[in-house]
Every structure is written in structure tokens, then in C-alpha cells.
Amino acid sequence: MNPSPLTAQILEQKRDRRQLLAQLPFPEKVRIVEKLRDAAKRIAASAELQGLRGHSATNKLAKQGPSPNPS
């Protein structure tokens, strides 16, 4: 079953965005990864504060805190 024109358009836009991101210089990509990682840690810390305990990965990330030395 073919996707609708709207779905196809959205998928194309997503692929274009991935392609643009893939073409960034490596140092820029690393900075994005650092931001993604810090965001994940903040989410994990927030989840722990709100009592969403019991997930080992969440607890692990929450304990680490934000990166002290971003490049």
C-alpha cells in the first residue's frame, strides 16, 4: 500500500533533514551529540525527581548530571 502524498512529502522532508545533518562537519556533529546527551540526562534527572524510579538506565543517566566540559 503506497503512502499518501502528504505522508510521502513528510518522509521526504525527514530524509532531506537527515541528509543535511549528515553533511555537517564532524566537530559540529559532536557538539550536537553532546547537547543530545545533556538533554537526555536532564530528562532522566527530571524523571527521577518526579518519582519515575525503577528504570536502571534512567537512574544511571540522572546520577551523571550534565557534562562538565563540553568541547
Added chain:
Amino acid sequence: MKATLSEINALREAGIIGQHAIGGAMGATFYLEPISTYDLDIFVIFENPPLILTLTPIYDFLGQRAHLPEGDAIVIHGWPVQFLPAESPLLTEAVRQATAVDFEGVPTRVMTAEHLMAIALQTGRAKDFSRILAFVESWCRRHSEAYRHPGQPRAA
């Protein structure tokens, strides 16, 4: 990351490790869109490995430079780094044939896309297959763009 890679190079200069290369998610990030990852995987060849291979010399060297272990990684200038021995023929080949990269003036090495895919296939987790698909999609897209005639509608 620049400072992290410099410290890893210092390990090589001190003779603690042999050739090494970035693999894992950060290696894939070199070729693809940024991939969220917690740590930096460094695959290492030990030129004259002892009978029982240990990472203690690496940890001792880095510990003297105030880099402390955290779980199964060691944090170097904010980046948890996992040192992984290149113990299989595939990993050894991947490290030896890694691409030389300049990261803001610091030389480093990244496994080739083909080796990253082969290692992902061998590891076989769901996220590894997802990464392989991302590589394939990236390759297909590059080739479809290269051969697309002007005026030809883009493939869905």
C-alpha cells in the same frame, strides 16, 4: 572532544596502546546524522599483548592525569570513553584500515563505514540493524541523487 582525543593520542605516544580508532555510535556519526550516544568507543590494538589482557595500564596512565573511571568507562574531559580491545580479525582490520581524520587540529582515526556496518551486523542488536539501515539509506540516497536526471521527479 578535542581535549579527549588529545589525551587518547597521549596514550599512544606513551606506548600504552597501539593503533586505535573511533567506532560505535560516534564512528557512525562521522558518516551519518548525529546519533545520541552516552560514550565514545575507542577500539585498541595492543601490539604485544600479555597473556591476560587488562586495561589497567590505560587506567593507571589516565588516572595520573586526573581522569577518573565511571562504570565501565573512564571520563576524559567530559567524555566517558570505553576502551575496547580489537580482539577479533574484523575489529583488528577495522582499526588498521581506519580513516585518518583531523578533529579541529587533533589527528584521530575513524573506522570506515563498511567496517562499522560489518561490526554492527556481527553485534546484532536492534539498534545495530537500525544503524545499518541508516547507512544503506544514506548510500542509496547519494547514488540516486548522483544518477537523477534534471527534471526527473525525486523518488518517494
